[in-house]
Amino acid sequence: MIRCTECALRRTGAFKPLDEEDILYIDAMKRAHLALPAGAEIIVPGAENTELYTLYSGWAYRYKELPDGRRQILHFLLPGDLIGLQAAMSEVPLYGVIALTPVSICVLPRKRIWNLFGTMPELAFDVTWLGAREESHVDENLTTVGRRAAAERIAALLVGLYRRLLGLGLVSEGNSFALPLTQQHIADALGLSLVHTNKTMARLRRLGFYSQSDGMVTLPNPHALESLSQFDALDDRLRPLI
Amino acid sequence: MIRCTECALRRTGAFKPLDEEDILYIDAMKRAHLALPAGAEIIVPGAENTELYTLYSGWAYRYKELPDGRRQILHFLLPGDLIGLQAAMSEVPLYGVIALTPVSICVLPRKRIWNLFGTMPELAFDVTWLGAREESHVDENLTTVGRRAAAERIAALLVGLYRRLLGLGLVSEGNSFALPLTQQHIADALGLSLVHTNKTMARLRRLGFYSQSDGMVTLPNPHALESLSQFDALDDRLRPLI
DNA sequence: CGCGGCCTTGAAGTGATTCAACTTGGGTGG
DNA sequence: CCACCCAAGTTGAATCACTTCAAGGCCGCG
Numbered sequence: 001m002i003r004c005t006e007c008a009l010r011r012t013g014a015f016k017p018l019d020e021e022d023i024l025y026i027d028a029m030k031r032a033h034l035a036l037p038a039g040a041e042i043i044v045p046g047a048e049n050t051e052l053y054t055l056y057s058g059w060a061y062r063y064k065e066l067p068d069g070r071r072q073i074l075h076f077l078l079p080g081d082l083i084g085l086q087a088a089m090s091e092v093p094l095y096g097v098i099a100l101t102p103v104s105i106c107v108l109p110r111k112r113i114w115n116l117f118g119t120m121p122e123l124a125f126d127v128t129w130l131g132a133r134e135e136s137h138v139d140e141n142l143t144t145v146g147r148r149a150a151a152e153r154i155a156a157l158l159v160g161l162y163r164r165l166l167g168l169g170l171v172s173e174g175n176s177f178a179l180p181l182t183q184q185h186i187a188d189a190l191g192l193s194l195v196h197t198n199k200t201m202a203r204l205r206r207l208g209f210y211s212q213s214d215g216m217v218t219l220p221n222p223h224a225l226e227s228l229s230q231f232d233a234l235d236d237r238l239r240p241l242i
Numbered sequence: 243m244i245r246c247t248e249c250a251l252r253r254t255g256a257f258k259p260l261d262e263e264d265i266l267y268i269d270a271m272k273r274a275h276l277a278l279p280a281g282a283e284i285i286v287p288g289a290e291n292t293e294l295y296t297l298y299s300g301w302a303y304r305y306k307e308l309p310d311g312r313r314q315i316l317h318f319l320l321p322g323d324l325i326g327l328q329a330a331m332s333e334v335p336l337y338g339v340i341a342l343t344p345v346s347i348c349v350l351p352r353k354r355i356w357n358l359f360g361t362m363p364e365l366a367f368d369v370t371w372l373g374a375r376e377e378s379h380v381d382e383n384l385t386t387v388g389r390r391a392a393a394e395r396i397a398a399l400l401v402g403l404y405r406r407l408l409g410l411g412l413v414s415e416g417n418s419f420a421l422p423l424t425q426q427h428i429a430d431a432l433g434l435s436l437v438h439t440n441k442t443m444a445r446l447r448r449l450g451f452y453s454q455s456d457g458m459v460t461l462p463n464p465h466a467l468e469s470l471s472q473f474d475a476l477d478d479r480l481r482p483l484i
Numbered sequence: 485c486g487c488g489g490c491c492t493t494g495a496a497g498t499g500a501t502t503c504a505a506c507t508t509g510g511g512t513g514g
Numbered sequence: 515c516c517a518c519c520c521a522a523g524t525t526g527a528a529t530c531a532c533t534t535c536a537a538g539g540c541c542g543c544g
Contacts, residue, residue: 064385066472072385089374094474095381117363117370125359128370132331135377139337142384143306143314146433150500182522191388193501198524200500230308232336392532424490435533440492442532490540497534507524514517 015241043097053083058103073189126240145191155229176218257483285339295325300345315431368482387433395432397471418460
């Protein structure tokens, strides 16, 4: 099990530095470090006693499903994101979380979250902060789905992921990054049909907005995508990591 | 100014009972009690130093706007809801909040929120809980906009509001309640055009799913609307009130 | 009386969905 | 080792839900 004192994520510089004391507290709170394969269900809708997790590496997504099977992806999760805060607060999660790639996650038993509030107010504040930030992401996604046209939606998705990955050091030379999403995932996140997603993406590629090969996406001109999508970026100041 | 010890909202029975001590703490934290007219901007996008509020009476909505003017309503706010938690956590709000009716709100200076975390862990937990609950509402709205057809969206909106108002004691005999929304608000919340919203609502009325007169909406059969919309209700256990 | 906000309705246009078929590539089992 | 299979991507065609444009009605208010 990886100790929080040796957390590779912290060393990316994307996160707010913490006192040694705080890190040790988080380390004590951490119960396990799990590795799960792609497709694993990290949070199951309706399941009781869900734990809180921090995504350490890999991608995941949070989704809701209607009784008749229609699915909406609410949010993509990247390293450093909390998983299951809502579920840990209320009794039962109304959503699910599934790993998109092989992931590794830190397990923070929900009961200890309560202790955190009692003894480490600054860390408790950070948890709330992360929850608020996640809500901002959902806000932006709702705006995308509600008010942007198909091409703008895809542009907004690509730019949003690009910016988040940039902060994590996961974008390489020439603005390219690994994108482990199928077109079905993209369609489900953007409220589009699979076919229309495919055709719209093909058009954006033809127009040179992005290119794709071998699971990697390249954005030759992120600014062009950004203005196409009218994307509203979150401030990228340092954020806490629990 | 209304003292928290005499809070009429608490007496509705919709909220988690608190110790006298906690109520006095909140009362001390409260800086003012404002009355604002319909249309007032409670949170202005991009404004610095926004405070945290609790909506005491009336309706409001939270929204985002694209640079070109398209608007998405993210969430409707009803009495007891926190206003501006996200804004209070990060520096600058990425969204706005506007009063739909005349409202009265309790002002909780953001600096004192930090004290709350230091001295009143249980209340701090409640704040986080309320933030998580709000995110659940946005999740549901995203699912509505992304994956439901127009008639389903309207049904989901009506049922969602109905259930929330029911808990607050704001639904009267025969399942009717005041709905201070124009069709433009509904269109902006559901990601539809005004014209299509109008036609779809007319159809639902013709089919007897709801009726409207004098600013009041009546749901003769909430269950029918609920199954039309496949609405995913939040648990309606007691929630905290700060 | 006239104006503006809100609701309503018809008609035309289009962006997105649905249906259907075919390609490609990696993985598996005979 | 090849045949087959299945998941994922692609493409064309028909249809439909929703948007846009346009016009008119109702009502409260200055």
